Amino acid sequence: GESVGLHLPTLSVQEGDNSIINCAYSNSASDYFIWYKQESGKGPQFIIDIRSNMDKRQGQRVTVLLNKTVKHLSLQIAATQPGDSAVYFCAENPGTQGGSEKLVFGKGTKLTVNP
Amino acid sequence: ETGVTQTPRHLVMGMTNKKSLKCEQHLGHNAMYWYKQSAKKPLELMFVYNFKEQTENNSVPSRFSPECPNSSHLFLHLHTLQPEDSALYLCASSQGYSRYGYTFGSGTRLTVV
Numbered sequence: 001g002e003s004v005g006l007h008l009p010t011l012s013v014q015e016g017d018n019s020i021i022n023c024a025y026s027n028s029a030s031d032y033f034i035w036y037k038q039e040s041g042k043g044p045q046f047i048i049d050i051r052s053n054m055d056k057r058q059g060q061r062v063t064v065l066l067n068k069t070v071k072h073l074s075l076q077i078a079a080t081q082p083g084d085s086a087v088y089f090c091a092e093n094p095g096t097q098g099g100s101e102k103l104v105f106g107k108g109t110k111l112t113v114n115p
Numbered sequence: 116e117t118g119v120t121q122t123p124r125h126l127v128m129g130m131t132n133k134k135s136l137k138c139e140q141h142l143g144h145n146a147m148y149w150y151k152q153s154a155k156k157p158l159e160l161m162f163v164y165n166f167k168e169q170t171e172n173n174s175v176p177s178r179f180s181p182e183c184p185n186s187s188h189l190f191l192h193l194h195t196l197q198p199e200d201s202a203l204y205l206c207a208s209s210q211g212y213s214r215y216g217y218t219f220g221s222g223t224r225l226t227v228v
Contacts, residue, residue, distance in 0.1 A: 009155070034216050043117065043205050043219030044158075089157070091216075102171075103217065105158040 012112045019077040021109045023090035028071060032093040034103065035064060035075045039086045047075070047088075077111075085113045118142045121206050121220035128196065129228055136191040136223045138206030145210065147189040148217065149181060152203040164189060196227045 013019050025033070031052040036044035050057045050064045050073075057064050063076040073090050089108035119140045128134050138147065149161040163171035164183040178200075180192040189206055203224050207217035 041221065043119070043121075043207075043221045045117065045219070046216050049216060102160060102163065107155065107157045 009107070010110045010112070012114060013080050015080060015082060015113055015115050017080055019075075019080045019084070019111060019113075021075045021077075021088050021111065023073040023075075023106055025071050025073060025090070025092045025104075025106075027092060027094045027104075028068075030092040030094045030104075033064070033066060033073050034091045034093075035062075035073075036089055036091060036105075037084075037086045038089070038108070044089070080111075080113050082113045082115060085111055087111070117218050117220065119206055119208055119218050119220035121204075121223050123223055124221065125224045125226075127226045127228060128193065130196060130198070132196075133192070133194040135193065136204055136206075136225075138189040138191075138220055140187055140206075140208040140218070140220075142208060142218060143210070144208035144218070145186045146208060147183060147186070148207040148209075149189065149191055150205040150207060152205055152222070158205070162191075193225075196225075198227050201225055201227045 011021060034049045035047040037047050038044045048057060048059045048062050048064050050066050052068060055066050061078045065074045075088060077084055087108040087110045089106045091103040091105045093103055122137045126134060146165045148163050151159045151161055160173050161175045162169060162181045167183050167186055178195050182190040182192060203222045205222045206220040209217045
């Protein structure tokens with residue numbers, strides 16, 4: 001079955017540095033991807049998304065890159081701030097399967113920003 | 116607040132207790148979901164409701180019983196749980212089976228003792 005996974009369970013960076021969080025997915029039919037941020041004590045919050053017809057999308061301080069050839073997704077955070085400390089995980093939409101389209105989530109990478 | 120409200124935020128219950136988790140959304144969404152989030156595991160989909168009808172039960176044990184009286188409210192009734200059921204239970208909603216992401220609540224941290 002399809003699965004979404006992350007390369008590293010934890011990532012520690014210095015404040016002001018750029019962060020890169022990676023995600024590998026296995027379903028080549030997936031055509032939509034989302035990055036979520038989950039702070040301690042909160043539910044996951046939408047950060048940025050990308051469709052499979054794109055390879056890059058930029059938001060405010062965040063960029064998502066999609067490499068369909070190797071089924072790899074990454075989230076880049078520029079000038080990382082302490083408030084960016086959280087668990088980040090990706091989700092994929094594998095498309096219509098059995099009449100429903102449900103997101104498949106990865107395990108998450110815990111980002112720690114050191115002052 | 117994201118527009119999806121879950122209560123209680125924390126719950127400690129014994130294995131013989133019966134309790135209920137509540138989720139409420141005022142986003143006009145018609146699909147609602149229960150997820151279980153355990154340490155070091157991906158989000159596990161438990162139940163899906165669309166327009167109050169359950170459309171998916173992801174092989175969840177019968178000690179978890181969902182209820183969806185209308186498109187804005189979702190409950191998860193708990194009884195005779197096991198310690199391994201301790202986890203963060205997240206509710207989410209979306210417009211239809213939205214391909215464009217879900218809105219999550221803050222979750223209920225459940226501890227079974």
